[in-house]
Amino acid sequence: MIRHHLSDALLTGYAAGTLPEAFSLLVATHVSLCDECRARLAALDAVGGALLDRQEAVPMAEGALTATLARISGTRPEARPMSRPQPGLFPEPLRAYVGGDAEAVRWRPVGGGVRQAILPTASGASARLLYIPAGTAVPDHGHHGTELTLVLQGAFRDETDRFARGDVETADEALEHTPIAEAGDPCICLAVTDAPLRFNGLIPRMLQPFLKI
Amino acid sequence: MTIEDDGARHCAQMLAVARHADQAAFAALFAHYAPRLKAFLMKSGATAAQAEDCAQDVMAIVWRKAGQFDPARASVATWIFTIARNRRIDLLRRDRRPEPEDLPWGPEPEPDQADALALQQDSQRLGEALAQLPEEQRTLIERAYFGDLSHSEIAEATGLPLGTIKSRIRLALEKLRQRLS
Numbered sequence: 001m002i003r004h005h006l007s008d009a010l011l012t013g014y015a016a017g018t019l020p021e022a023f024s025l026l027v028a029t030h031v032s033l034c035d036e037c038r039a040r041l042a043a044l045d046a047v048g049g050a051l052l053d054r055q056e057a058v059p060m061a062e063g064a065l066t067a068t069l070a071r072i073s074g075t076r077p078e079a080r081p082m083s084r085p086q087p088g089l090f091p092e093p094l095r096a097y098v099g100g101d102a103e104a105v106r107w108r109p110v111g112g113g114v115r116q117a118i119l120p121t122a123s124g125a126s127a128r129l130l131y132i133p134a135g136t137a138v139p140d141h142g143h144h145g146t147e148l149t150l151v152l153q154g155a156f157r158d159e160t161d162r163f164a165r166g167d168v169e170t171a172d173e174a175l176e177h178t179p180i181a182e183a184g185d186p187c188i189c190l191a192v193t194d195a196p197l198r199f200n201g202l203i204p205r206m207l208q209p210f211l212k213i
Numbered sequence: 214m215t216i217e218d219d220g221a222r223h224c225a226q227m228l229a230v231a232r233h234a235d236q237a238a239f240a241a242l243f244a245h246y247a248p249r250l251k252a253f254l255m256k257s258g259a260t261a262a263q264a265e266d267c268a269q270d271v272m273a274i275v276w277r278k279a280g281q282f283d284p285a286r287a288s289v290a291t292w293i294f295t296i297a298r299n300r301r302i303d304l305l306r307r308d309r310r311p312e313p314e315d316l317p318w319g320p321e322p323e324p325d326q327a328d329a330l331a332l333q334q335d336s337q338r339l340g341e342a343l344a345q346l347p348e349e350q351r352t353l354i355e356r357a358y359f360g361d362l363s364h365s366e367i368a369e370a371t372g373l374p375l376g377t378i379k380s381r382i383r384l385a386l387e388k389l390r391q392r393l394s
Contacts, residue, residue, distance in 0.1 A: 013364035016357050017298040017310070023364065025311040032314035035390070039383040041313075042286060043339075043375040048298065048358050049291030050340035057248035058255060061265050065243050068269045069236065076234045077279035083315045092314035122308045146365070194365075 002034050002166035008044075010148075010170075011037065015044035020125035022192040025093060026148050026168070029190060032091030033166040089152055094190065097127070102153070102188065107131055114138060125194040132156065132181040132189070139178070145195030147171045149179075154187035156180060219245075220333045223289040231279035242289070243272050250297050256359045257301055267304055271297045284329035285385045288336035301360065316386070317393055328385055335378040342374050 006027060013019040014027040031038050086092065088101040097119045098104050107115035107129075115131040132138060134154065148170055155164040158177040163169050171177065181187035226242050229235035247268045254264035274296050282292050302310045343351065357367050 009367050010364070012357060013367050015298075016360060016362075016367070017302050018357070018360050018362065018367070019364045021308045021311070024308075028311035028313045035383065035386045038313065039379045039386060040375070042291075042382045043379040045287065045295055046291045046336055046339055046378050047343065047354065047373060047375070048294040049288055049336065050343050051355060051358050052246075052249055052253050052294045052297070053290040053340060054344065055249040055252040055256075058252040058261075058264075060247050060251060060268065064247060064265065064269060065240060068243060068247075068272050069240070071269075071273050072239075072276045075277065077231055077276055080280040081315070083317055085314070085317050093311040096311065122306075 002036070004161070004163060004167040004169060005034065006030055006037050006040075006168055007170060008040075011041050012044055015041060015048055020122065020194060022119075022121040022125035022127035023148070023194070025097060025119070025121060025127050026150050026190055026192045028093035029091050029152075030150050030166065030168055032093060089188070094152075097121075098129070105129055105131075112136060112139075125192055127190065127192045130187075130189045130191055132179075132187040134181050134183050134186055137178050137180045143171050143173055143175060143193070143195070145173075145193060147191060147193040147195075150190045152188045152190060154185040155182045156187050156189070157182060220288055220290075220337055221330075224284050224329065224333060227279060227282050227289045227292075228284070230276060231282060239272075239276055242275065246275075246290075246293055247272055250293070253294075253297060253359070254301060256355075258305060258360065259301070263304060267297075267300055271300050274300070285325055285332055286382055288333055291336060305360070316389060325388075328381075328388075332378070332381055332385070335381050339374065339378055346373070 010019070010023070010027060014024055019027065027041075031041055086095075088095075090098060090101050095101060098117075105117045107117050110116050113133040113136050117129045119127040119129065121127050130138075130149075132154075138156075148168055149163070150168050151163050151165050153165060155162060156179045157163070158169075158179040160169070160175070160177065162182075163179075169179075223242060223245065226235075226238035229238035230242070250268035250271055251261075251264045254267050255261060259267060271293065275293060278296070282289070287295075299310050299312075302308055343354070346354070353362075353368070354373075356362050
């Protein structure tokens with residue numbers, strides 16, 4: 001049961017197509033797991049549809065229809081593709097960035113048993129997978145900008161609440177927290193941010209340049 | 214001709230394209246949507262020439278992917294909007310656009326008529342509510358959808374009756390899940 005969802009502002013940005021790529025990846029991954037947010041997103045897409053429908057028409061060039069008919073002539077609309085839910089940990093949009101499911105991730109240790117893998121996305125925001133062994137704490141840290149964390153396996157707790165598979169924690173400048181992975185499976189999360197993380201402890205701060213975040 | 218009639222007619226035309234590769238139905242959709250797509254894309258920062266090309270691209274995709282249109286989950290305007298938004302990202306930003314995992318489609322090809330009709334009516338009401346918003350608020354929403362606001366500037370979408378259409382789609386998703394389980 002997912003208890004922590006995406007904000008309206010974030011879903012609106014995704015519907016409008018203005019989010020940085022890393023944020024779009026997190027939204028698409030969460031929506032894959034959450035029918036509630038899928039329905040909210042469909043409602044926000046409908047706002048876009050209503051805006052499109054009410055535009056003042058700007059005439060197309062002469063011959064535009066003929067040119068388009070020429071492009072599609074001799075083709076038939078494709079049949080609806082049959083899709084089945086894939087077993088595994090990562091929904092399809094995340095698999096496309098990893099090149100497979102969890103076993104395909106190329107983890108790099110970042111200290112304290114924590115591992116991460118930075119995913120290739122356009123500039124403006126960054127995305128990474130985090131692997132936190134059960135019972136391990138991620139160093140106490142604050143945030144510049146916005147950081148979103150989506151749990152894919154296991155669960156973590158911090159000063160605010162508990163977060164399990166499908167839950168999204170939204171952290172902004174006001175939040176200083178120490179997430180701790182629960183006992184059981186290692187906690188695997190997708191984290192995206194539009195600014196570098198800053199750690200409060202001396203050693204994590206020295207490590208930060210190597211984290212490339 | 215009211216917008217409600219337009220919505221039902223476009224829906225029938227879209228299904229005629231999907232099922233029968235009906236070029237006359239496609240031409241009718243083109244006549245309505247291509248000039249509106251062009252307007253939308255120009256407001257999103259495309260030049261007239263880019264918008265013209267992109268509107269034609271979008272309509273060609275509408276033909277090719279017609280089989281994916283589901284009238285129980287979106288109006289024709291909404292479905293075409295999502296295609297145009299994605300093309301705009303390709304055109305103006307060249308970023309990748311991660312999309313949610315597709316829902317598992319069953320073998321059952323006929324959408325429930327009552328569900329489809331209800332969704333089309335909800336879409337129409339949403340359009341009317343949008344038109345009746347105070348000028349300032351409507352402008353803000355338009356700017357958000359034209360890509361004129363950064364993601365951090367977009368506020369919560371307040372004042373729009375989104376709950377009705379959201380609940381409708383939520384029910385459609387539950388029915389789909391039940392059918393498949």
